[in-house]
Amino acid sequence: MDMADKVIGIYxxxxxxxxxxxxxxxLRDRLGLNLVILGFSGEIPGTVRAQSPFGTHPVSEERLHELLCRHVDELPSYGTPRPGVLDTQTLCIGPNVAEQGSDAELRAAIAVARKAGVRVWLLSGGWTVDDFNVLMYCPSEGATLNWFESLYTHLATDYGVDGLDITHARYIMTSRSRGLGLCACARCARTAAQHGHDMGQMIADLRDAVVRVRRANPKHLVEVAGHSLGPMDLLQFLGLRPGVLQWFELRCRLMEHNMASLRDAVHRSAGPAFVFGTDTYPASLSVLAGHNHRRFGEFSDFASPLLSHVDLFPMETMVVWGQWLMARQPEICESDALRIACRLAGYDALDMPDTIADFGFGGRPLTPDWRGEDDCEWRHNPLRAMLRLDMAKARLYLPDDLPSYPISQGGGRATRLAPRDR
Ligand SMILES: [Zn+2]
Structure with missing residues (x-):
């Protein structure tokens, strides 16, 4: 496949x-469709199943807790145990793969796509399995990496497809703040040491950062933000310690190391022309989700910047950050808190909503069933400007020679363009 080709695909x-x-x-005749990305729904052979880190089927809760991330507060990734939170995982035979599947159906669909003359990629998942409940498998666990290697190699070689698209090869979405505190387990402490970082010191520095935000003079903080607060200003003003940056750098490096080893394994078995890659978290926030655009070519054959999920990814993150700041700085008003959040994310030059109500979520956290009011993505939010900014950043930050296939819709609800923009 010539990667310089324009790719028009559909999930x-x-x-x-x-x-x-x-x-x-x-779609081929009217829009030029030349790729279909099929969600993997086949059967997993015994040789691959044997590599599942679960051990038993269904997996025991104890084993799940060993495999899932641990937060810096030492609780499981999802926080305080609550009933039903692990149910989606116990139905799986390994991280991100459901028990049921039909090879006959999947192969028939591939044959239909072949007959239509379009290329076929399969879609599979990575370490994050449930953003809403903050469920993520530890990226330092070797058994989980072996599982993904065995699974991806099977998908790449057994169905005669052209590529493999891995989604959720990242940390939890940024609108779930708890995800920022993953993973602090003993395995990740060893990984940190290999990168020259001390897990205990990084955690101490993260805690110190929260204390410094709480103790900052609110009037000064608002005044700094009123000018043009950038990361350098914040480093000086708050006096953040080095472990804060090391933490997020380590998370990116860990994801990159894993994905590079998986791409090597897939290329070894399916050939160097086989396409392996992953979608790309919005550039303004991606470093907090484990995606450094600059190094994407080191582990992915393409980048797919996600333009969908504007509600869940950038918008709700701004609301959550604003609320987080107000909880620690009660003197700071809502519009100032939101402005500081938008400055930190780099959305400050856009005409962002200045009240939480104007974000259109009705004061409730977004869930798979509640994605805000129908027009929330554009009624007060500068949707087009936001997409343009993150697209421009992605192209600027990605390696020049790396193909980029922006995703206008990837799961969930369609991005809700205003009638005039459709
Ligand atoms: Zn870990």
Missing amino acids: LGAKDVLRNPGYLEA
Whole structure:
């Protein structure tokens, strides 16, 4: 495949393809569709199942707790144990793979796509498995890495497809603040040491940063933000210690190391022309989710900047950061707190909502079922400017020769463009 080609692709399930004969041909003829990315829904052979880190099926809760991330507060990734939170995982045979599947159906869908003359990639998942409940498998666990290697190699070699697209090869989405505190387990402490960092010192520096925010003079903080607060200003003003930056750098490096070893394994078994890569968290926030755009070419054959999830990724993050700051600095008003959040993320030049109500979430956290009011992404939010900014950043930060395939919609609800923008 010539990676310089313009790629027009669509994410579909095997059932979508089989139940809608002629759909791919219609998209091909009318829009130039040349790629279909099929969510993997096949069967897992015994040789791969044997590599599952779960050990038993269904997996025991004890084993899940060993494999999931540990927060810097020493609780499991999702916080205080609560009923049902692990249910989605116990239905799986290994991280990110459900028990049921049909090879016959998947292979039939691949054949339909081939007949339509479009390339086929399979879609599989990585360490983050449930953003809403903050469920993430520890990226330093060797058994989980072995599982993904065995799984991805199987997907790359057994179905005759052209590529493998890995989603959720990142930390928890930034709108769930708890995800920023993962992973502080003993395995990740060893990884940190290999990178020259001390886990205990990094955690102490993260805690120190929260104390410094709480103790900062609110009038001065608002005044600094009123000018043009940048990361350098914040480093000086708060006096953050080095472990804060080391923590987020380590998380990026860990993800990159894992993905590079998985890409090597896939290329070894499926050949160097086989395409392996992952989607890309919005550039303004990506370093906090484990994605450093500059180094994407070291582990991915392409980048797919996610333009979808504007509600969940950038918008809710601004609200959550604003609320977090107000909880620690009660004297800071809502509009100032939101302005500081937007400055930190680099959205300060945009005409962002200045009240939480104007974000259109009704004061509730977003969930798979509640994604805000229908027009929340554009009624007060500068949707087009926000997308343009993150697209421009992605292109500027990604290596020049790395193909970039922006994703206008990837799961969830469609980004809700204003009627005039459709
Ligand atoms: Zn860990």
